[in-house]
Amino acid sequence: MTLPTPGATAHDPRPLHARIAADLRDAIMNSDLAPGSNVPSTARLKERFDASNATIQKAVQILKTEGLVVGRAGAAVTVRANRQQTVRPASSLAPAPAGAAYPWLAEIAGRPGTEARSDLIGVAETEVHGDLATALGQENGTLAVLRQQLITMGDEPAELVSSYYPPAIARGTALAEPRKIRGGTPTLLAGLGFPPRTSVDRVSARVPTRAEHAALRLPGDLPVLRTLRTVYSDGHRPVEVTVMVKAGHLYELQYEFTPE
Template identity: 65%
Template sequence: MTVPGPDAEAADHRSLHARIAADLRDEIMSGELAPGASLPSTVQLKERFDASNATVQKALQLLKGEQLVIGRAGAAVTVRDHRQRTVRPASYMAPAGSGEPYRWLTETERNGSRAHTALLEVAEAEPPADVAEALRLPASGTALLRRQLLMMDDEPVELVSSYYPLEIVRGTAITERRKIPGGTPTLLATLGHPPRLSVDRVSARVPTQDQYQALRLPGDLPVLRTLRVVYSDDERPIEATLMVKAGHLYELQYEFAAD
């Protein structure tokens, strides 16, 4: 029996056109290929990747389907403007001021995009296991779910499912199917549960069917899944939110001060 060497296990078994798209996608997302820049010509890509014309075109079609590049037959393919966005969670975690809209909306519009939210569901529900653990719920315990889709320039950008302990929100506006001025952080603060600490757990996941459809994802690309747990006084968890966004279009930026 032949024992495979170490290189055999490390081989990239993806199709060549998927590998070409992956390399170009990384260059686009890192800024090496900036918005408005032309991609190398088909001839250059054929030479670089030792690929046929048809294989290169299949790779470019993947990137076009992901809305990372634009172009047509016989013309240069260019990187689309403003496709990758950097999200700074700390900029919209604090409660909004009196009469102000939800911070995500103001921060998005400050960066030059049109933003709105679509409230999809408000219901009592049994949360996923990691959310239930974060909220310290008993076995088969339920929480109040508010599920919404965040839209930017008429495109879905994030599917947000927020869960709240029932003993905190029962009888409040959070249980109603309507938008809350300033967002739930503001209302929770007025109820005597101001956010004191937020903890994020970020992972890359294969999208579920629901996520795939809601975010209009183009193909087999990962999503960024953030589980954010918000704690109030006495380290009491008051909110656990699952936020899912397309991994090929967004990056998260966190800032940490030195001790």
């Protein structure tokens, strides 16, 4: 592992232990510190950053709290084997065959040692504002049907999913009912005469809201990845707008493109 020089963070206003944790976090996320490998020893980190034992311990504790490393008394601190999951957003657009698991959940569940499930938090009509209203093609303060789910991997919350639907499409259908939808919403929308044709994702990194922080049991003040997805049907009509929020230090997004 190659550590940056202390001078590279000379103008960083964060405490030294936070800067050390940030450098180690980057090494873990870019695989400079590979899964299962040892974190540099306290002695090496002390020398590299001109830091005390207590400062190094605080830095490593941050990474333990974030779930990126594990350690026990008398043993080296190691990088977690599943320190970061790759999510392929395109898989969530595919309809599921009758009786089968959603393709994106099946993909996650197919990874060794990983169980995934989706829990429906609630269904209600709510006002939409800002980018949500714009994406739905509605005025600020108008109503949309909201379906909110929490995706869990193993015993850890992974993603908070909030999907909004125009009332003209959702009212009187399973979209507005507090139950899971067999085959997923792509299948249902197609059956309602609004087959998904195009999806547009806008991805940003943001500080989590209080609700997101609580639902995802996030440590500290790390940012989340927020994906705003608009699904269009025929005539470029928006039929679904979804906000997907996941911990930025535990998940990455993979998009695949084919040149035309």
